[in-house]
Amino acid sequence: xxxxxxxxxxxxxxxxxxxxxxxxxxxxxxxxxxxxxxxxxxxxxxxxxxxxxxxxxxxxxxxxxxxxxxxxxxxxxxxxxxxxxxxxxxxxxxxxxxxxxxxxxxxxxxxxxxxxxxxxxxxxxxxxxxxxxxxxxxxxxxxxxxxxxxxxxxxxxxxxxxxxxxxxxxxxxxxxxxxxxxxxxxxxxxxxxxxxxxxxxx
Amino acid sequence: xxxxxxxxxxxxxxxxxxxxxxxxxxxxxxxxxxxxxxxxxxxxxxxxxxxxxxxxxxxxxxxxxxxxxxxxxxxxxxxxxxxxxxxxxxxxxxxxxxxxxxxxxxxxxxxxxxxxxxxxxxxxxxxxxxxxxxxxxxxxxxxxxxxxxxxxxxxxxxxxxxxxxxxxxxxxxxxxxxxxxxxxxxxxxxxxxxxxxxxxxxxxxxxxxxxxxxxxxxxxxxxxxxxxxxxxxxxxxxxxxxxxxxxxx
Numbered sequence: 425x426x427x428x429x430x431x432x433x434x435x436x437x438x439x440x441x442x443x444x445x446x447x448x449x450x451x452x453x454x455x456x457x458x459x460x461x462x463x464x465x466x467x468x469x470x471x472x473x474x475x476x477x478x479x480x481x482x483x484x485x486x487x488x489x490x491x492x493x494x495x496x497x498x499x500x501x502x503x504x505x506x507x508x509x510x511x512x513x514x515x516x517x518x519x520x521x522x523x524x525x526x527x528x529x530x531x532x533x534x535x536x537x538x539x540x541x542x543x544x545x546x547x548x549x550x551x552x553x554x555x556x557x558x559x560x561x562x563x564x565x566x567x568x569x570x571x572x573x574x575x576x577x578x579x580x581x582x583x584x585x586x587x588x589x590x591x592x593x594x595x596x597x598x599x600x601x602x603x604x605x606x607x608x609x610x611x612x613x614x615x616x617x618x619x620x621x622x623x624x625x626x
Numbered sequence: 627x628x629x630x631x632x633x634x635x636x637x638x639x640x641x642x643x644x645x646x647x648x649x650x651x652x653x654x655x656x657x658x659x660x661x662x663x664x665x666x667x668x669x670x671x672x673x674x675x676x677x678x679x680x681x682x683x684x685x686x687x688x689x690x691x692x693x694x695x696x697x698x699x700x701x702x703x704x705x706x707x708x709x710x711x712x713x714x715x716x717x718x719x720x721x722x723x724x725x726x727x728x729x730x731x732x733x734x735x736x737x738x739x740x741x742x743x744x745x746x747x748x749x750x751x752x753x754x755x756x757x758x759x760x761x762x763x764x765x766x767x768x769x770x771x772x773x774x775x776x777x778x779x780x781x782x783x784x785x786x787x788x789x790x791x792x793x794x795x796x797x798x799x800x801x802x803x804x805x806x807x808x809x810x811x812x813x814x815x816x817x818x819x820x821x822x823x824x825x826x827x828x829x830x831x832x833x834x835x836x837x838x839x840x841x842x843x844x845x846x847x848x849x850x851x852x853x854x855x856x857x858x859x860x861x862x863x864x865x866x867x868x869x870x871x872x873x874x875x
Contacts, residue, residue, distance in 0.1 A: 427640060429725050431718045432676040434684050435710040448675075448685045450710065457846045457870050460734050462853035462863045507685050541863065571850060609733035610636075622673075623731065625635025 444501065445509050446617035452508040457571045460605070464540040464570070464591050471575050473559065474594040475523060479531060484594075487575065493518045496558065500581035502588070503617040515579050517560030520552045532597035536604060537578055540591040545604035546613070547580065547587060549597070556582060559592060584615040584622070636728045638675060639663060641699060643723050649786045652705040653752055654716045655691065657698060658727065665694040666730035668737055668759035669841065669869075672699060675726040676711060686711045689756035689843070689869070690730065693763040699727065702786065704752035735841065735869045739769035743839055744832045747775045748822065748852055750844025754786050756869060757843055761791075765798055772800040774832055778822050778848065781810040804830055822848070824855050834860035843869040 440451050474484040485493070497516045503509045524530070530553070536546050551557065560579040561568055568574030573590025580587045586606045607613050612621040620626055641660035648654055671689045692700035706712045719725075737745065737760040745764065747757040754777050764773055775795075779785045785805055795803040806818035806826065818826060832838035840861060842852045849870045856866050 427677055427724070427726060428679055429676045430720075430723050432678050432714055434676065434678050434682045436682065448683070450684065457850070459868060459870065461868055462857045462866050463850060464863070465854075506687055571846070605734075610731065623636045 440511075444511065446503055447620050448622075449503055449507055449509040449617065452510055455510060455572065456504070456506070456508055458504065458506060458586075459571075459590065460543070461541060466540050466570075466575055466591065466593075468575055472593060473523075473576070475597070476594065477532065477597040478599075479597075490518065490559075490576070491561065493522055498558065498579075498581075500579070502581050502585050505584040505586055505611065505615070505622050509617075513581075514564050515558065515560040516562035516565075517558040517576065517579060519555065520557040520559070521555065523559070524549075524553060532599050534598050534601045536596045536598065536602055537589045537592055538594040538596070539589045540593050543589055543591070543605050545578075545587050545589045546602055546607060547583070548601075548614075551583065552580060556580065582616075584612075584617050586611065587615050636731070637662075638726045638728045640724050641727045643719055643721050643725070644698075646719070646721065649702060650784050652716075652784070653702060653786050654705075655700060655702045656715060656719065657700050658725070660697050660699050660727055663697040663699055664730070666690055666699075667733070668693050668763040669735045669756045670730035670732050671756070672701065672727045672729035673731060674701075674711065674715075675728075676714065677726070684710055687731065689759070691755040691758045693759055693766055699729075702752060702755040702758070735843070735867050737839065737841060738763055739767050739771055741839060743771035743773065744836055745771050745773045746832050746838040746840040747773065748831070748840065748842045748844075749776070750778045750822070750848035750852075751780075751784075752786060753842075753844030753848070753869070753871065755843075757841055758787055760841065761794065761801070764801070765794055770800065772832075773802070774830070774838075775801070775803045776806070776822065776826075776830060777804075778806050778808060778844070780808055782807060782812050782815065822852055824859070827852065827855050828859055831856070831859075834862075837862070837865065840866045841869075842866065844871070846870045 468487045471487045472484050499514050501511045557580045559576050561576040578589040578592045610624050639660045639662050641658040644659045645657035671687050675685045677683045688701040691702040703715045705716050749757045791803045811819050842849050849868050
């Protein structure tokens with residue numbers, strides 16, 4: 425890179441260990457909110473999570489059933505495509521491995537997640553299984569705020585955070601990949617922050 | 627939430643600052659000449675990348691504040707205390723300096739006259755930047771879409787684009803401009819005072835039965851309040867588009 429902007433020095437973040445933050449990101453201590461529309465407010469008693477799989481009958485959980493499933497607490501770094509990263513965030517939720525417990529699920533290679541409010545995002549099945557993704561309902565020891573995706577959101581920390589759909593209410597397994605909401609507006613289909621896959625073609 | 631056409635790859639372009647306008651003590655508009663710029667829709671944003679002499683780089687996103695005009699890209703930047711990029715852009719960048727940009731980015735928070743109206747624009751602080759691109763496009767095209775523009779600022783001196791907005795509302799039929807000043811008001815102030823709340827939205831925003839397209843942009847708390855209140859007032863969530871910024875620096 426030979427291009428230099430005259431006079432720019434930048435603020436180096438000395439306390440961030442090398443290799444901890446993907447290229448083009450900066451560390452923030454607060455938790456910015458980015459959503460395309462109003463925050464949906466979903467009463468717990470109306471909440472449901474549904475899995476549609478062409479190879480088997482539909483499964484769904486209400487809030488009591490869902491929060492009765494075995495939960496995990498994870499501490500992860502998250503990376504937003506708008507350039508902020510937040511380190512050591514603590515979440516509690518249900519692993520997708522627990523929800524996708526049957527081998528027939530894995531025969532379909534793609535998952536489209538759906539949310540209250542109409543948001544969608546697409547992921548390969550191998551990126552949401554094997555201990556890499558959760559449906560989280562608690563952040564930093566407290567119930568997840570609606571602004572941050574409560575009652576429950578997807579958490580896929582190894583990809584840019586738009587993949588971690590807020591207000592998630594279902595997923596559809598399929599043998600074909602279908603772009604979700606931001607993926608249809610020019611954002612990258614996969615979104616690996618370490619390869620800086622922000623936009624289509626990156 | 628229907629999809630849009632997929633654009634091609636977004637390459638970094640070298641853009642040169644051709645003009646700067648101090649909008650307020652803390653807000654500066656920068657006009658960039660960007661050879662190769664493909665054009666954009668009102669409401670879209672760009673990524674900026676700055677590179678220091680030793681190769682250190684930093685990136686941020688900024689809304690474009692004017693409609694497409696050849697290879698010109700206009701942004702309006704607010705100073706963030708202890709920020710990394712905004713102090714450079716506001717205090718150090720000179721005409722003729724070069725930065726890297728790429729875009730346009732985002733295809734949901736956009737408006738052009740083909741989307742119709744009535745159009746309701748609600749901005750907090752420098753959140754008015756993408757809304758101004760929409761309003762300027764409405765004026766530029768001579769569209770007949772009726773517009774209401776509501777902005778919230780701390781004080782009279784913090785109002786961004788005030789003079790241009792005055793002349794737009796004076797000269798353009800069916801464009802209404804209203805400001806609220808939340809902290810300090812001049813003695814002869816005839817606009818609104820205090821924060822945008824349910825009373826303000828019920829009285830001054832297009833009523834829900836007219837089915838306006840609402841664009842809300844500003845700090846997170848502002849957008850959360852405004853968008854939730856619009857829903858409570860009967861506006862369809864699918865016709866309320868939001869863009870939020872935390873203290874991005």
